[in-house]
Amino acid sequence: MNVNEANLLRAIRWPLTLITLGVLFALNNFTPYRFHQTWPVLLIVFGVLSLLGRSVGGARPAGGTGGPQ
Amino acid sequence: MRRRSLTGPILLVLIGVGFLIYNVRPDIPLFDLLAQYWPFLLVLWGLLRLLEVLVEYFRGGVQRSSFSGGEVVLILFLCFIGWGAFEAHSHGVHFRPAWEAFGEHYDYNVGDQKPAGSATRVVFENNRGNLRIIGADTTDIRINGKKTIQALNQADADRANDGTPLEIVTQGDQIIVRTNQDHNPTNGKISEDLEITIPNRMSVEAHGNYGDYDVTELNGSVELYGDRADVRLNKIGGNSRVELGRSELVRAVDLKGNLDLQGRGSDIELENIAGQVTINGSYSGTLEFKKLAKPLHFESPNTDLRVEALPGQISMDLGEFTANNLVGPIRLITKSKDVKIEDFTQPLQLETERGDIDLQPNRLPLAKIEARSRTGQISLVLPDKAVFQLVATTDHGDAVNDFGPSIQKETDGRSASLKGNVGEGPSIHLVTERGTVSVRKAGAEPENTNKAEM
Numbered sequence: 001m002n003v004n005e006a007n008l009l010r011a012i013r014w015p016l017t018l019i020t021l022g023v024l025f026a027l028n029n030f031t032p033y034r035f036h037q038t039w040p041v042l043l044i045v046f047g048v049l050s051l052l053g054r055s056v057g058g059a060r061p062a063g064g065t066g067g068p069q
Numbered sequence: 070m071r072r073r074s075l076t077g078p079i080l081l082v083l084i085g086v087g088f089l090i091y092n093v094r095p096d097i098p099l100f101d102l103l104a105q106y107w108p109f110l111l112v113l114w115g116l117l118r119l120l121e122v123l124v125e126y127f128r129g130g131v132q133r134s135s136f137s138g139g140e141v142v143l144i145l146f147l148c149f150i151g152w153g154a155f156e157a158h159s160h161g162v163h164f165r166p167a168w169e170a171f172g173e174h175y176d177y178n179v180g181d182q183k184p185a186g187s188a189t190r191v192v193f194e195n196n197r198g199n200l201r202i203i204g205a206d207t208t209d210i211r212i213n214g215k216k217t218i219q220a221l222n223q224a225d226a227d228r229a230n231d232g233t234p235l236e237i238v239t240q241g242d243q244i245i246v247r248t249n250q251d252h253n254p255t256n257g258k259i260s261e262d263l264e265i266t267i268p269n270r271m272s273v274e275a276h277g278n279y280g281d282y283d284v285t286e287l288n289g290s291v292e293l294y295g296d297r298a299d300v301r302l303n304k305i306g307g308n309s310r311v312e313l314g315r316s317e318l319v320r321a322v323d324l325k326g327n328l329d330l331q332g333r334g335s336d337i338e339l340e341n342i343a344g345q346v347t348i349n350g351s352y353s354g355t356l357e358f359k360k361l362a363k364p365l366h367f368e369s370p371n372t373d374l375r376v377e378a379l380p381g382q383i384s385m386d387l388g389e390f391t392a393n394n395l396v397g398p399i400r401l402i403t404k405s406k407d408v409k410i411e412d413f414t415q416p417l418q419l420e421t422e423r424g425d426i427d428l429q430p431n432r433l434p435l436a437k438i439e440a441r442s443r444t445g446q447i448s449l450v451l452p453d454k455a456v457f458q459l460v461a462t463t464d465h466g467d468a469v470n471d472f473g474p475s476i477q478k479e480t481d482g483r484s485a486s487l488k489g490n491v492g493e494g495p496s497i498h499l500v501t502e503r504g505t506v507s508v509r510k511a512g513a514e515p516e517n518t519n520k521a522e523m
Contacts, residue, residue, distance in 0.1 A: 018118065018144065032370050
């Protein structure tokens with residue numbers, strides 16, 4: 001099950017990053033926080049999700065189905 | 070087998086809905102809305118993908134969801150276009166589909182006149198176009214101007230003109246002046262530049278999106294709201310309130326009342342204002358304040374400034390703050406500006422993250438001074454007969470004493486400080502983390518500075 005969860009985390013990583021991207025641009029448009037200031041959040045979100053995937057999964061999932069491209 | 074993503078079909082539906090709205094309700098500024106709200110498309114897209122993954126997961130399988138190359142390209146494309154669109158939108162560019170940019174401009178004269186009666190306030194509703202409002206010794210409201218309609222042909226322009234009559238309506242103690250541009254039956258853009266004369270005892274309120282305001286010689290109050298507007302106020306008796314989405318210039322001269330300004334923009338020029346001045350917003354151009362009799366409070370994301378009164382002037386832009394002849398207490402907290410203040414009284418509190426500080430109180434008695442720079446040199450020039458208790462320190466840098474033997478220099482590793490008590494005076498505290506601190510007497514040349522920096 002662990003491997004499965006790790007796969008799930010890997011799978012939701014990109015959608016969550018995309019949502020973050022949208023939120024940052026929305027902040028850019030509606031609040032004083034400009035995108036050129038907030039973009040590091042993207043790295044942080046992606047990094048944290050990757051870390052989570054690692055700690056939950058431990059090993060790489062078999063069969064070459066997982067792992068970042 | 071992997072199911073195909075829902076994104077494509079949903080995108081198609083959204084585009085369809087967009088065009089439908091545009092065709093059925095041309096009055097909705099769809100392109101302007103998109104320029105602002107497009108990031109939510111990304112959020113929606115992400116949520117859809119998230120949902121797909123979760124559904125798949127709870128069904129038992131886990132599907133990988135790295136985006137396909139096409140999607141990545143589309144997302145990047147959307148970001149660039151959207152960002153560009155928003156920047157253009159907030160700089161006042163408006164999006165009309167290409168086929169509407171054709172057509173011609175048709176001009177119409179507009180005008181009307183009506184006695185003001187006992188009304189005390191005029192409310193203007195002009196979506197697009199410039200308003201010039203002049204107070205005069207008269208009893209009538211008189212409007213003259215030009216309406217410009219963009220249309221494919223004269224018949225369309227006439228139809229647009231007939232659908233958007235200029236109205237002057239009395240409602241209680243208000244008189245409402247409407248240009249009715251939102252009733253335009255065609256897609257063409259309408260803009261009205263009006264010159265209005267009103268009795269100078271009246272107050273003015275104006276709402277619009279695109280167009281400048283110029284208000285002169287009124288004894289009443291002024292309230293101006295605009296999305297994209299420049300404002301000029303001249304000789305206003307009452308209080309003024311200005312809220313703008315974005316401006317190139319706000320100029321106010323000879324106001325007897327308070328001024329309250331909110332918005333984003335470029336330049337501000339204020340001169341000879343008898344009331345309190347409150348500015349809240351972000352301004353990237355040059356700000357000039359002169360002769361403000363009451364407190365000034367300026368607040369932007371980078372700068373917080375409070376001054377009790379300003380007989381002299383302040384000039385600031387993104388990198389520099391220069392002021393002379395101020396009445397304190399003064400408080401200036403800013404991110405990265407070189408600060409130079411001359412001729413001030415009362416306590417001063419000053420903080421800058423990055424920038425040099427140059428202080429010359431020039432007046433006696435001195436008051437408490439607290440100046441702090443994270444990176445930058447601090448230089449203080451004190452009058453000959455000043456009494457004070459000085460502590461000036463730098464963590465990485467040199468300390469230069471040109472004041473005289475009453476101030477002692479101490480060095481400790483890379484840090485240095487100047488300390489000295491002259492009489493029973495207020496405390497002066499200068500701190501920089503990186504840079505030179507120097508103190509000298511007024512009139513003396515800063516002879517040591519160059520040597521010290523070597």
